[in-house]
Amino acid sequence: MDSSTVRIISRCFVKPQHVSEQSKQPFYLTTWDLVMLSVHYIQKGLLYTKPPPGDYCEQNLINNVLVRFKQSLSIALLHFYPLAGRLATKIEQNPKSHSVFVDCKNSPGAKFIHAAVDLSVSDVVSPTYVPLVVQSFFDHDRAINYDDHTRPLLSIQVTELVDGVFIERWFPEGNNGPLLTLRFTHQNEFITRLETPHFLERIFHFSAKSITKLKERANTESNTTKISSFQSLSAFVWRFITRAHRLPCEIVTCCILAINNRPRLEPPLSPNYFGNSFQIVTTMTTAGELLDHGLGWAAWKLYQAVVNHSDKSVRGFVNDWLRSPFVYQCSPHLYPQSVIIGSSSRFNMYGNEFGLGKALTLRSGYEGKGSVDIEICLPSFSMNALESDEEFMAVVSKPI
Structure with missing residues (x-):
C-alpha cells in the first residue's frame, strides 16, 4: 500500500x-x-x-x-x-x-x-x-x-x-x-456540482511586521487611518493575483469578502449566536484600473464595501430573498476574474484543546502572534506567475 x-x-x-x-x-x-x-x-x-x-x-x-x-x-x-x-x-x-x-x-x-x-x-x-x-x-x-x-x-x-x-x-x-x-x-x-480545474494550493505567510507595513502604506496612499489590516492584506492579494492571471485591461475583476452580520444588525446579534449570519460583499473594477492604481486605492474600495454593509442592507437582503428565493451558484467563469476571501484572522482557530497541547498548524499554515497565513489556490500558470513576482514575494515571510 x-x-x-x-x-x-x-x-x-x-x-x-x-x-x-x-x-x-x-x-x-x-x-x-x-x-x-x-x-x-x-x-x-x-x-x-x-x-x-x-x-x-x-x-x-x-x-x-x-x-x-x-x-x-x-x-x-x-x-x-x-x-x-x-x-x-x-x-x-x-x-x-x-x-x-x-x-x-x-x-x-x-x-x-x-x-x-x-x-x-x-x-x-x-x-x-x-x-x-x-x-x-x-x-x-x-x-x-x-x-x-x-x-x-x-x-x-x-x-x-x-x-x-x-x-x-x-x-x-x-x-x-x-x-x-x-x-x-x-x-x-438549484443545485450545481462544479468540477473545478486542478489547482495548486500553497500557504503564504505574512508576518505581523509585513502586515503593519501594508496597512500603513494603504492608509497613507488613501490619506486616511480607517483602512484595517485585513482590508490592506486583502487588497494586496487581490492586486497581485489579478496581475498573475494576466487579464486584459478591460476585463472586470472583483474581490468577494465574507462578512459577519452579527455586529451590523440593530440591535446586534450576540457573538455567541449559533447560526449562520454572514453575507458576501463584492468590490468590482477593471483589471486595468486595479493595477494602474496603488494599494491604497484598492484597499479604500474594500473599506467602503465593508462600512456600507449596514443593518439596512442586511435586512434588505433578507426581504429580497423572501420575495424571490435563490441559492448561490458557483460558476467556472468566475475563477479567472474573481478573488474570493473567506475565513478571518479573528477566529480562534487554535483555541481547541484535545489533550495534545497546542496545534502546530492549521492545515499547512503556521500560527504566529499578529501574523496571518493565506492559503491561495490557483491554476499552475497563475501560481507560477505569482511566485515569480518579486514585489509580491518580498512581502511574504518565512514562517517561524
Missing part, C-alpha cells in the same frame, strides 16, 4: 448524551443557510505533534484522545443537537416549493472516524504546495451542503500520522426559525 494512502481504522456515530424534547422537532434553516446549499463545505484541520518518544505510551495516548473526544462530543451535541441531524426535504407541487430543514430525530448521529497514514508531520508541512493527501484527511471532501441529506451533518476525522495527529475541525451552523421554502420541485433546479 502507498504510504500516502489514508487507512480507515474505525467508524462510529456519536449521539447526544440524552435526547431532549426540543431535539425531536424539525430544525428550520434561515435565509443565510439556504443560499449556501449548493456551496462546498468550509473545512479546516488542526495538525498536532505527538510528544517525544519515551514520554508516553503512544497507543494509550491515542486511545485516551479518542475516548475523551467522543465523550465531549456527546455532551456538546446535547446543547447543539442539530449537529447530530441530517437534512430532510418536503416537496410540494402546487404551488411549487422545496423546503429543506434539519431532521434531528431520524439520524444515527454525528460521524466519528479514526484513520491513519504512514506520513510524518514534515511530509505535510514541508512541501511548497499543500499535498493532495491532505484532502483525504476530510470525510466530506468535495461534498456540497445539500449532500447532508445522505451524509452526516457533522463528521469528524482524526488521522494519525507517524509523529502527529490531524483533527478535522469543521461543523455547520444553523438557526431555528420559521420554515422557509424555495420555489422549486427538484434539486436539479
